[in-house]
Amino acid sequence: MDESGGSGSGQPRSGTDRPAEPHAGPTAPTTDPTAPDPHEHGTRAVAPSTERESPHADAAPEDSDAARHPATDGHADAPAAESETGPGDAEHPPTPGETADLRKPTVPRDPRTADDHRTLAHSGAPRNPPPPSPQPRGGLLMGRPFGVPVYVAPSWFLVAALITWVFGGQLERVLPELGAARYLVSLFFAVAFYASVLVHELAHTVAALRFKLPVRRIQLQFFGGVSEIEKEAETPGREFVLAFVGPLLSLVLAGLFYLAMQPVEPGTVPGVLLAGLMVSNLIVAAFNLLPGLPLDGGRMLRAVVWKITGKPMSGTIAAAWVGRALAVCVLIGLPLLTQSGALGSSAEDNVGMDTVMDALLAAILAAIIWTGAGNSLRMARLREHLPELRARTLTRRAVPVETDTPLSEALRRANDAGARALVVVDAEGTPLSLVREAAIVGVPEHRRPWVAVSGLAQDLTDGMRVSAELAGEDLLDTLRATPATEYLVVEETGEIYGVLSAADVERAFVKAMARPS
Numbered sequence: 001m002d003e004s005g006g007s008g009s010g011q012p013r014s015g016t017d018r019p020a021e022p023h024a025g026p027t028a029p030t031t032d033p034t035a036p037d038p039h040e041h042g043t044r045a046v047a048p049s050t051e052r053e054s055p056h057a058d059a060a061p062e063d064s065d066a067a068r069h070p071a072t073d074g075h076a077d078a079p080a081a082e083s084e085t086g087p088g089d090a091e092h093p094p095t096p097g098e099t100a101d102l103r104k105p106t107v108p109r110d111p112r113t114a115d116d117h118r119t120l121a122h123s124g125a126p127r128n129p130p131p132p133s134p135q136p137r138g139g140l141l142m143g144r145p146f147g148v149p150v151y152v153a154p155s156w157f158l159v160a161a162l163i164t165w166v167f168g169g170q171l172e173r174v175l176p177e178l179g180a181a182r183y184l185v186s187l188f189f190a191v192a193f194y195a196s197v198l199v200h201e202l203a204h205t206v207a208a209l210r211f212k213l214p215v216r217r218i219q220l221q222f223f224g225g226v227s228e229i230e231k232e233a234e235t236p237g238r239e240f241v242l243a244f245v246g247p248l249l250s251l252v253l254a255g256l257f258y259l260a261m262q263p264v265e266p267g268t269v270p271g272v273l274l275a276g277l278m279v280s281n282l283i284v285a286a287f288n289l290l291p292g293l294p295l296d297g298g299r300m301l302r303a304v305v306w307k308i309t310g311k312p313m314s315g316t317i318a319a320a321w322v323g324r325a326l327a328v329c330v331l332i333g334l335p336l337l338t339q340s341g342a343l344g345s346s347a348e349d350n351v352g353m354d355t356v357m358d359a360l361l362a363a364i365l366a367a368i369i370w371t372g373a374g375n376s377l378r379m380a381r382l383r384e385h386l387p388e389l390r391a392r393t394l395t396r397r398a399v400p401v402e403t404d405t406p407l408s409e410a411l412r413r414a415n416d417a418g419a420r421a422l423v424v425v426d427a428e429g430t431p432l433s434l435v436r437e438a439a440i441v442g443v444p445e446h447r448r449p450w451v452a453v454s455g456l457a458q459d460l461t462d463g464m465r466v467s468a469e470l471a472g473e474d475l476l477d478t479l480r481a482t483p484a485t486e487y488l489v490v491e492e493t494g495e496i497y498g499v500l501s502a503a504d505v506e507r508a509f510v511k512a513m514a515r516p517s
Contacts, residue, residue, distance in 0.1 A: 139219065148205050148215045150198065155222035163190040167276065174272055189273055193280050194220055196253050200284060201225040203249040207242045223368055224284070231473070232383060236307040236315070243299035250285035254278050292323030294372030316380035323373030331366035335359045378513075385512035386472040394505055395468065395489045395498035400425040401453050403432070407440065408448035421499035423488065424457045431496060433457035434464070434486045458486070465490055468497040479505065 139153040164186040171182040178185065201218045204227040208215050216228040233239040257278035264271045288296040298319040306315035338358045398421035401410040410422050422435035439456035458464075463482025468489050470478055479487065479502065487500040 139221075145202060146205060146209060148209075148218055150218045151220070153219055153221035156194065156220050159222050160187070160190040160194070163193065171272065175267070175269065178269070185269055185273065189276055192273070192277055194225075196250065196277065196281050197225045197284065199253060200246045200250050200288075201227045203245040204229070204242060207245045211238050211242065213242075223365070232312070233303075236303040236312075239306065240300050240303035243296040243303065246296050247285040247288045250281045250288070254281035254285065257281065290326055291319070292326040292369065292373065293319045293376040294323065294369070295326075298323050298373070298376075313380055313384055316376060320373040320377045320380075323369055323376070327366040327370035327373070330369060331362050334362035334365070382513060383473075386476070388472075388512055389475055389505065389508055390471040391466055391475055391489055391500055392468045392471075392497070394508055395500050396420045396504070398423045398496075398499045400429060400431070400496075401435075402427070403452065403454040405453050406449050407443060407451045407453055407456065410435070410453045411440070411448065421486070421501075422453060422457075423496065423499065424453055431460060431488055433459045434488060434499060436485060437501070438485065458484070460488055464488055466500060467492065475505070476509075 139151040139156070142150045142152055144150070164183055166186075167189050168183045168186040171178060171185060175182065197220060198218070201220075205215050205218060208227070208229045211233060213233065214230045216230050219226050219228070229242075233242050257274050261271060261274045261278065264274060266272075266275075289300075290297045291301040292298040293302065293316070301322060302312075302315035302319040304315070305318045306312045309315065335355070335358045339355065397417065397419035399410070399414045399417050399419045400423050401413065403424055403426075414420070414422060421437075422440075423431050424433045424435060425431050433454070435453050435457045443451055443456070461482065463478075464484050464487050466475070466478055466487045466489055468491050483502075485502050487502075489497040489500050491497050
C-alpha cells in the first residue's frame with residue numbers, strides 16, 4: 001500500500017493583524033512564516049480581501065492572538081508604537097502613484113481592528129518557527145531506485161525473524177532432511193518475500209513519478225511497505241491507477257512464480273520456495289485490494305466515489321469508514337477463521353499458543369487499518385483547507401526605515417501607520433533586512449532612542465523573499481526550505497508587499513486543521 005504525506009512538518013499558525021492603511025513610499029511589509037504531511041493536515045483560513053487599492057493593505061485572521069476581527073485590507077496589521085493605548089488613527093490608502101505619510105494619522109481606525117491594543121512594541125515575542133521537517137530516515141538506507149531512497153525499518157528484522165521461525169517449522173514437516181539448514185532457507189524466503197513487497201511499492205513509485213508526484217521515500221517495515229507520496233493525484237483516474245499498479249504487480253509476480261514452479265520438482269527446496277512466494281504474493285495482492293483505506297483497494301474505492309460525486313473528500317470519507325469496518329472484521333473474523341480450519345489447518349491444531357498468536361496478529365492488523373483510515377481522514381481535511389493559507393492575506397503591514405533610524409522613531413512610525421513590521425532599507429529603498437519582533441520586545445523602552453534598528457535586524461537571504469501569490473502547499477514548502485521567523489513578501493513586479501510571520505502562518509494552519517470539513 002502507499003501513503004500520501006504532506007508536508008509536513010512545521011505547522012504554521014494563523015492569526016494576523018490587519019492594517020487600516022497602506023504604507024508610504026517604498027514600503028516593505030514584513031511577516032514571519034512558520035509552516036506540513038502531511039504531511040500529513042487541517043487549517044484555518046483567512047479570507048482574502050477583494051478590495052485593494054495598494055499592495056500594502058492588510059487582512060487579519062479571526063481569533064488570532066494579535067487580531068480577533070477581520071480587517072478590510074489584505075494584510076494583517078497591528079500598531080507598533082510606544083503608546084500604551086494601541087493603534088491610533090489610520091490614513092486612507094494612497095492611490096497608485098501616491099505615497100502615504102506614515103507620521104500623520106488622519107482617519108480613526110475601526111475599533112474592531114484594534115487588536116486588543118496590541119502594538120509592535122508591546123506584543124509578545126513570537127515563538128520560534130518549528131524546524132523544517134527533516135528528510136525522514138526510518139532505518140537502514142538500502143538504495144535509491146529511480147532517485148527515491150529505500151529504507152528498511154528496524155521492525156523488519158523482527159518480522160524477518162518471525163517469518164524465519166514460522167516458515168522453518170513448516171519446512172521441518174515438508175523437508176525434514178534439511179535439519180538446521182531449514183532456517184537458512186526460511187531466511188532466504190523472508191528476504192525474497194520482502195523483495196516482492198519492494199517491487200509492489202516501486203510500482204506505486206514509478207506511477208507517482210510518471211504523474212509528476214514527488215515521492216519522499218519507500219520504507220519496508222513490520223507489515224509490508226509504504227510509499228510516501230507527498231502530493232495527491234490531480235484526478236480520480238490517476239488516483240485509481242496509482243493505487244491499482246501495486247496489487248497488479250503482486251499478481252504478476254505470483255504468476256511468474258507459478259510459471260517458474262512448473263519445471264521444478266515439488267518436493268525440493270526450489271519448489272517449496274517458489275510455491276511459498278507465489279502464495280505470499282497472492283495474499284499481498286488480495287489483502288491490498290480490500291476496499292478500505294489505507295489499503296490500495298481503499299484508494300481505488302476513494303477514486304470511484306470521487307469520480308461519481310466530483311468531491312475527493314467524499315471519496316476519502318467513504319473509503320475511510322469502510323476501512324474502519326474492515327478493521328473490525330479483521331479483529332473478529334481472522335481468529336474465527338483460523339479456529340474453524342477455514343484457512344487450511346484442522347480445528348484441532350488451532351489451540352493454545354496458536355490461538356493467542358492468531359488473536360495478537362488480528363489485533364495488530366486491525367489497529368494498523370483503523371489508525372491508517374483515521375490518518376487518511378485527517379490528511380484529507382488538511383489538504384482540503386490548505387488552499388486557505390495565502391501569503392497575501394497573512395502578510396503583516398510594514399514600514400521602511402533606514403539602518404541608522406532609532407528604534408523608538410521606527411516604532412512611532414509603525415504605530416502611526418498601523419503596521420506591525422519594520423523593513424530596513426537603503427537610501428534607494430531597497431530592502432536589506434527585517435527587524436525581528438522578538439528582538440524589539442527585548443529592548444527596554446528607555447533604551448530604544450539609542451538603539452538603531454539595524455542592530456535588531458536579520459539580513460535578507462534569497463529564501464526569505466517569498467511571492468505574495470504563494471498559497472497552500474506551495475507556501476508551506478517555500479517556508480520549510482528556508483526556516484526563519486519573518487519573511488519579506490514581494491509582488492511579481494518585485495515591489496515590497498509586506499512581512500510574513502512564521503507564527504502567523506502556524507496559527508492559521510492550526511486553526512484551519514480544527515475546522516470541520
